[in-house]
Amino acid sequence: MQALRCSEGRIAVSRGASSSFGTFSRQASNWTAATSQVSKQRTLRVFPVLRLSNIITPNSQSWLQTRRQFSSTPASRHAHLDPPRSGEERRITFIDKDSHRTTFLVADGDNLLDIAQANDIEMEGACGGSCACSTCHVIVEDEAYYEKMAEPDDDENDMLDLAFGLTETSRLGCQVKMSKELDGLVVRLPSMTRNLQASDFVTKY
Amino acid sequence: MYHPRRLQKSTPYICASCTRRLASAPARISRNYALIRPASFLGSVQSRRSSIPPQLSSSTISPNLPSSTIPHLTCNAYSTATTSRGRLRVAIIGSGPAGFYTAHRLMNKNPDVVIDMYEQLPVPYGLVRFGVAPDHPEVKNCQDTFEEVAQSPRFSYIGNVRVGYDIELSKMAPHYNAILFSYGASEDNKLDIPGEDVPGVYSARSFVGWYNGLPQFQALKPQLQAGEQAVVIGQGNVALDVARILLTPVDSLRNTDITEHALQTLSESKIRSVRVVGRRGPIQAAFTVKEARELMHIPPVAFEPIDRSLYPSDIKKLPRIQRRIAEVLLKGTEAAVGHSPKSWALDFLKAPKSMHADAGHLSSITFTKQEFPLAINQDLAYLPFNPMAIVRPTDQETTLEASVAFRSVGYKSTPLPGFSDIGVPFDKWKGIIQNDLEGRVVIGRTHPISQESVYRHVSGLYCAGWAKRGPTGVIASTMHDAFVSADVITQDWVAGKPFLNQMAGENGSTGLGWEALKKGVDSRGVRPLSWADWKTIDMAERARGKSKGKEREKFASVEQMLKVLDA
Secondary structure (H helix, E strand, O other), rough: HHHHHHHHHOOOOOOOOOHHHHHHHHHHOHHHHOOHHHHHHHHHHHHHOOOOEEEEEOOOOHHHHHHHOOOOOHHHOOOOOOOOOOOEEEEEEEEEOOOOOEEEEOOOOHHHHHHHOOOOOOOOOOOOOOOOOOOOEEEEOOHHHHHHHOOOOHHHHHHOOOOOOOOOOEEEEOOOOOHHHHEEEEEEEHHHHHHHHHHHOOOOO | OHHHHHHHHOOOOOOOOHHHHHHHHHOOOOOHHHOOOHHHHHHHHHOOOOOOOOOOOOOOOOOOOOHHHHHHHHHOOOOOOOOOOOOOOEEEEOOOOHHHHHHHHHHHHOOOOEEEOOOOOOOOHHHHHHHOOOOEEEEEHHHHHHHHHHHHOOOEEEEOOOOOOOEEHHHHHHHHOOEOOOOOOOOOOOOOOOOOOOEEEEEEHHHHHHOOOHHHHOOOOOOOOOOEEEEEOOOOHHHHHHHHHHHHHHHHHHOOOOHHHHHHHOOOOOEEEEEEOOOOOOOOOOOHHHHHHHHHHHHEEEOOOHHHOOOOHHHHHHOOHHHHHHHHHHOOOOOOHHOOOOEEEEOOOOEEEEEEEEOOOEEEEEEEEEEEEHHHHHHHHOOOOOOOOOOOEEEEEEEOOOOEEOOOOOOEOOOOOOHHHHHOOOOOOOOEEEEOOOEEEEEEEEEOOOOOOOEEEEEEEEEHHHHHHHOOOOHHHHHHHHHHHHHHHHHHOOOOOOOOOOOOOOOOOOOOHHHHHHHHHHHOOOOEEHHHHHHHHHHHHHHHHHOOOOOOOOOOOHHHHHHHHOO
């Protein structure tokens, strides 16, 4: 169990604030994202067998046990997803900010925000999936999959305009529903560190 | 350091099972602090202070650990084990999205944290309740997350208490390890032009607060019957919100949570035309495309076509955001201005110069025309189409008729009383708390030799939201910003940096938080409210709204809110 948790990359080592004070703005802001190479290597030494792409059905007991347990959000918050019917499982892979991949087997019609929240992937969904914010922004890794999706509508594009780290294959997780065509989809969560490079922050000091 | 005995005695905010866990678990070291070096500058500051114990001397682990212990040290980022520092008691000042998202992130990432959130009004959520337009209910869904945060046994809400007035910051500081300022921007920028105060000119902030039920502005009585022409000065999303509320048919607002009072006034409004005036061009305007699009889709409202020369001939070359706004503005509305009962327009390159009254009420506004300084430098010939372009005044003037005007040129933060007592530097020019961009409150000085500006973190003090980065951005930006602030608090805590009260000796903060302060506040005749009190008010508001088909009917005054609790 310990090994599994480790393989998900929840490794806490502060970035160590090794630089002088004046250059904070140039640094990564998310201390988990800034996990140093050193710590990753250390982990690798301890656990030579890393299963980075475990395929686990959501809500399975083993999966729940590996997730972090200390959370301010009660379980009721997480979207309830029905398990996929046998033979109709769709694979979706999330790549988090630390480049760790997690794959789930889900049913047709589930949207990416619900899948992420049901499985404790860090995706906020501030507006509750009503396409009124940009906090469930995901980046589709493979352009071919992006092309398979229906074009984002004006509402979604309006929100994507406000997303940090917008790319050509950006989508809102709440608007992408799993289907047979999207089986095997891989999406990346944008790095939060982009926030500090936003124009709001330039030349404050 | 944490003391099981003190924990049991004085912390009603930790639930029974958490208390058992905290009290029974030995203080376990869960991070390899030896890997962490303090920032060189901070280190030198600390070393000059002889009273500070050497960082983590008792808990530092030798780097030469047996490999079998490493898993504990490096893998459990979100473990339930407390760090050796005991509890991190945090006061959050302000219950808007910045405060709540910081609390959310802190409680998710830091098992030591216990939060007291202070709010000056009885009701929480700040601009989510009082700023977000009533016809944008989906934006308010973030309240669900805040509600869950508030349910945590590690979170206390203290409403109806004004920090700096009902309770001094200097008296709070000894009882907390950290204070986070997320009280937003409580004032608005002025135009500083003659006639700005004539009757009929309102700040957009007060108008928005008025229709959203903010007690402070319930006496505003905007004069919407004086004439047909409204002018909004400024081109941000608040300006477009004001225009939209003025032009939307009242009946389509009736089932929103807009106040009944405001509905009444809006239904009597004679406004038929709204002009939204900006100093620069459309490519530099601050509004977002969603708000512009909404204004194009109000059925009887026509949009006055904009000057095509403000855009390059091929708008496809514009950056994505500006291009999509251009598409909306150039497409305009199907309805034409002359044939529609209501219309709106965007005016560009006009800076307000003076406002004029006729018979004691606003009648017109004079603007100085602006231009892009093309001639200054050939290289900057693209300037008008650059989102960062600046303008300069010309000697031409133009006057717009106006029966009512709204000033919407930005908000600003103000310092809280007592900032100087606890060493919070406030940057009056930028209207923010001086910070290192990540959320640490910093004091700056010029280095005597190198003449470089250097900054020192004021231990234990942090900020988030508009008080930290100025009044810009949507809730998503505030959320990201709050997460950054929460993460630096956790980072500093894990790294063993000094927090509040660690200058005086090893004992540090009492960690009592609100428990130690409650008596003093009570004795001033202030009535602090709990989350349960807010839920009572919430239920009453929902009940009031239900009969009218609204989600809620807000109470318009603090007295009314408190009265519900006495019933």
